Amino acid sequence: MKPRNSLFLGLCTLLLTSSGMWSCIGGSNNSGKAAPNLNAQLRQLIREHGLTGDPAKGRLLPSINDxxxxxxxxxxxxxxxxxxxxxxxxxxxxxxxxxxDGLSLPIGVDAVDPDLIGPGRLHQAGAHGFDGGPTVPRNSxxxxxxxxxDSSLFWDSRVESLGKSAGFNGGDGYGIRTPDTPFGEADLMxxxxxxxxxxxxxxxxxxxxxxxxxxxxxxxxxxxxxxxxxxxxxxxxxxxxxxxxxxxxxxxxxxxxxxxxxxxxxxxxxxxxxxxxxxxTFVDNPWKDFVEGDQNAISRSAKRGAILFFKPVEDGGAGCVQCHSGDFFTDEQHYNIAVPQVGRGKGDGGTGTDDFGRFRETGQSEDMYAFRTPSLLNLAVSGPYGHSGAYTSLEAMVRHHLDVETAIANYDTSQLDPTVQTGDWQVNSQAALNDLLQKRVLGIQTVMNCVLNEQEFQDLMAFLDALNDPCVLDRQxxxxxIPDGSVSDPDGQRLNGKDQFGQPL
Ligand code: HEC
Ligand code: HEC
CATH class of the missing domain: 1.10.760.10 (Cytochrome c-like domain)
Known part of the structure; x- marks a missing residue:
């Protein structure tokens, strides 16, 4: 039998780390070597993963003009x-x-200026629960x-389809469980x-x-x-x-x-x-065009990045598809990947500022600190990232996946708006990291360490960039x-959003 390593395309050398995990050390000069076969390799991966490019395919969705x-x-x-x-x-x-909302953590009621949306939205001093920072514990x-x-909404999936028949968005006859009903029971309303x-x-x-x-x-x-x-x-x-x-x-x-x-x-x-x-629904991105057959829809760098995305870590890739699977780039399952815990939290843990995620719903230890895998479409406009908005740059969010221990050790709170509560972040995040390391030992799915060289990392980022629908970046x-003056305002209470400089959004 061939030794495992010889199967790998030379993109990386595998090391069995002390924690018992395969770790991928990216090889430096291979991106170029694979170049002539890029399209063929990628088409093969697309077939293997059964992608169509269009996550909205076959769905009956309303038009904004309805x-x-x-x-x-x-x-x-x-x-x-x-x-x-x-x-x-x-x-x-x-x-x-x-x-x-462009914020790590949101502010709802009692904002200083209710019509200001995004950076600069602040909680009114003296309002109920005022502590200087955001009032809502999770990223919007x-x-x-x-x-x-198809399966659920919210970071912890507390609104959840009980049937999960693909493509039906909860309307498959089994009903939907919500916070108004006990776990597993349909909410008739x-x-x-x-x-x-x-x-x-x-x-x-x-x-x-x-x-x-x-x-x-x-x-x-x-x-x-x-x-x-x-x-x-x-x-x-x-x-x-x-x-x-x-x-x-x-x-x-x-x-x-x-x-x-x-x-x-x-x-x-x-x-x-x-x-x-x-x-x-905003899914018309360059990647979709590529999957649908346009060979030139994305750059060579994005193609190399896509290959890294779809290949397992033990095969020289970055293994992202393990969780961010399908045309919508999510398996709708929950994992602890130990994104730093900042903000007020959900009242969990010894600090009271921790957030146990999906565990809060199921009470199962494998769901401790687990959050629903996000989709990766339109990331250019949806940051900050992670359930707590801990990462304000997409690059830092991706690097976190590649080496969680280093990311937590080096996590820089100065990337956050200074009002975000960070007093307990280290204690809380260390607890999530310990749980993650334990899960690795137990063989429960989480992220694997993977060292990419700079070129490979940029390739991966170029691929993520190809998942942006240009419409989301174009105000027109x-x-x-976004209703303007020509759309009736039935109660005179329309929130006409503006930014911190007073400019209309
Ligand atoms: C103060 C900010 C705030 C307001 C106001 C707000 N939301 Fe949210 N919304 C959030 C946050 C935070 C979450 C995630 C909470 C969680 O997962 O626990 C969320 C989650 C959602 C989700 C789930 C998305 C997903 O991918 O799971 C939808 C849909 C949504 N909100 C729609 C609405 C609608 C509709 C309204 C008005 C009726 C509304 N929101 C008002 C902050 C807000
Ligand atoms: C083990 C499953 C898993 C793997 C593998 C994985 N992710 Fe994630 N990813 C998640 C989960 C879960 C979250 C949300 C975690 C949280 O916020 O606590 C996430 C969050 C993200 C986000 C933030 C999205 C947002 O809207 O906030 C990005 C970007 C991302 N992942 C990209 C990647 C890339 C690129 C790879 C490959 C290097 C990858 N992921 C591999 C599970 C995974």
Whole structure:
């Protein structure tokens, strides 16, 4: 039998490290050697991984011009859904940030300037829970391409399809579990897709939208009932948005002449918001063109990077595809890769500022510190990266994967906005790293150390760059998803986002 090493293409030499892991030491002069066969090699890998290039293939997705998506956009942008009318969905998910907010950690209610989105958004001194830093413990994930998740939403997948039939986005008859139901049990109010199900929760979170005084002490149902009464101008919400025209908007979107109490329900609110979010599909990137046959759609460097991405570590690659698999570049599973834990945390651990991730939902030790594998589309606009936004540069986020121990030892908190809470980051991150090292010994999947030379690293970055849809970098192209003066503002509460210099987003 041939020794294992001779099978490898000479791209790297394998070392069995003390922790029992294969470690890849990249060979320096091979990127050039492989060049003549680049296309053939890559096409072979694409076939092996069954890629089509188009993660939206076969999905029935709404257009932003659909009346329902239009209503959803207006709801997404209104502070009227915030308990104290000072936060909207868009506060943390603006299209110019790829459906995120450009911050490591978000601030929802009680911002100094509610309409300022992105860097410079600050929590009001003296407001509930003020500590100078962000109030929300996890990085805001992109709403762009949210329709492409089949299994779950949130970093810990606490909104979860119980059926998981590929391509159906939660609507496969088994239902969707949400934070309103025990683990494993369907929430009968979840609606027909994950995006709608998820939209039921930001309005109930005091830090995100609800605020601390609105329906204080009452349950999620009371919050939602009050909000729809406000939009519909009836009952407990009558007069809170005087003269609003939401009833007309709902009548148009749902082709109905019913009255407000019948028509404006929270189920319809989230159906519309879900339609808007599901219209945010941005997958037309150079990589897709390449997979679909255009040999020149991506650079040679990106092709070499793609090969590294798809090849296993024991085969001279970087092994990224092990978790970032498929056309959407995620297996929708959870792993502990020990991204530094900064921010307020979720109340876990001895510090109280730790975040146990998926373990919080399942209670299984293999899920300790595990977070859902993110997609890798449109990373150019969706940073900072990781569940805590600990990495403000994509390069540092990728380097973290290649050598977690060194990345944690050298983690530089000065990359963060100075307001981000970092007091406990070392204790918390060391605990996650210890757990990761333990998982390696137990054979539980996590990242493997892999040394790439500078050229290989740049190649990998060039590949990630080929996963950006040019539309997400083009403000004009995003126009249809950002309401301007020509789009009716039903309650005068539209959040017209601006940056820290006062410029409209
Ligand atoms: C204060 C900031 C903030 C506001 C306001 C906010 N979100 Fe989020 N959103 C987040 C954060 C943070 C997460 C991730 C939380 C987690 O995983 O625990 C998230 C997660 C999501 C996700 C899941 C994405 C994924 O890939 O899993 C969707 C979809 C989403 N929000 C939509 C909305 C909608 C719709 C609204 C309005 C009803 C809204 N958000 C309001 C911060 C915010
Ligand atoms: C063992 C599974 C696994 C492997 C292998 C892996 N990743 Fe990840 N990746 C993850 C998980 C899980 C996260 C999120 C972790 C967190 O935030 O705590 C992540 C996060 C990321 C992010 C941040 C995305 C965002 O939106 O915040 C990037 C970029 C990334 N990975 C790229 C790569 C690259 C490039 C490789 C190959 C060198 C790779 N990953 C290999 C599991 C993996």
């Amino acid at each position: 009346p329902l998506a239009q209503l959803g956009m207006k709801l997404f942008f209104t502070k009227g859904l915030g308990g104290n009318m000072d936060a909207a969905c868009v506060s943390c998910h603006h299209p110019v940030f790829g459906g995120s 994930p992109a709403t762009f391409n949210v329709a492409l998740w 979840a609606g027909t897709n994950l995006a709608a199900a998820q939209s039921r929760f930001p309005v109930t979170s005091p830090e995100e939208m609800r605020a601390f005084t609105f329906e204080a002490g009452n349950d999620n149902t009371a919050v939602r009932d009050h909000l729809v009464a406000r939009l519909g101008d009836f009952g407990i919400g009558a007069g809170e948005l005087p003269g609003n025209t939401w009833l007309n908007e709902f009548q148009t979107a749902f082709s109905s002449s019913a009255g407000a109490e019948e028509l404006i329900t929270f189920e319809r609110v989230v159906e519309a918001i879900g339609a808007y979010e599901r219209s945010q 192209c995003l126009d249809p998803w």
